[in-house]
Amino acid sequence: MEYLVFVNEYLHEMNLVTIIFRIVCAVVAGTIIGIDRSEKRRVAGYKTHAIVCLGAALVMLTGEYIFRQYGGSGDLARLGAQVISGVGFLGVGTIIVTGNNQVKGLTTAASLWTCSCIGLAIGIGFYSGALASVAALLLIFRYFKLINYYVNKHLRAVEVYIELESAQYISGFLEFIREKDCKVSSFEIGPARMKDEGISILATIETGRMRTCTDVLELLRSIPGIRTVEEYNC
Known part of the structure; x- marks a missing residue:
């Protein structure tokens, strides 16, 4: 025990x-x-995370060095605060919006920010907090998928991207939704990906009658005039 204390x-x-x-x-x-x-082919991989964590640790080491070298005249928290706010530019670079207006990269951006905080903790010698944070982050990455699966399985609203052959099928689409006791809470019309007469719809559909997300997607694919149905959060 004395050895561990030492x-x-x-x-x-x-x-x-x-x-x-x-x-x-x-x-x-x-x-x-x-x-x-x-492993998930994200923009910011292990090298980026390692560099961010290293840089954050170096900043805190530098802050502690200044504090010790100049008799406590330095502010240890100031440099760390700049890292926490400044790493945001990296996070923004990992967030992208796909052609369907789907946002990706939020988890990677959050992990970069957390990685910088872990680096700050290591840099100042707060090993227990850093170790616990790494373990917690790994648990979130590895096992929160089960929670995500459960949530998506029991969603009562689904965001979908739909392509119709032409605008004349919009009324039929909306009528079909009403007949199935579902509700469209948001609705946006735009051009289809292919430059033809087709149109696209971005919609949020409240499922009703305890239907699952998968059930609603199957219903949508059976509507006449629909060429493509893609889910956002299923």
Whole structure:
């Protein structure tokens, strides 16, 4: 027990060994977090996460160095605050809007921001908080899919992208929805992807009668005049 106490106290000192240790921990933590994003072919993968975590740790090490070197005249929190706000430009770069107005990359942006916070924690020597955060983030990446599956399975509203052969089928589409005891809560008309006479519809449909998202999609595919039905959140 005394040995563990000694190691803990030593790792919170400011020397070459602890500096290298914190930098290595930051790179490892960022890499572990980024592996999940790399497996999903996201824009920001393990290298980006590792670099962000490393940079954040270095900022906190620099802040602690200034604090110790100049007799407490530096503000440790100031540099860290700039990292938390400044890393936002990376997050914005990972968020894209697809051709169907579907937003992607929010999870990757959030993981980058959290990765920078973990780097700050490691850089100042808050190892327990950083380790717990890495574990929590991995749990979210790996096992929250089950929650997502359950939620999508029991959705009572579904966002869909639909392509119709022509505008004359819109009234039939809306009438079919009403007959099936569903409700269209949002509705937007635009051109189809193919430059022809077809049109596209972005709609949010409230399912009603305890139907599942999959049931509604099957109903939509049976409507005359519909060429394509794609789900957003199923």
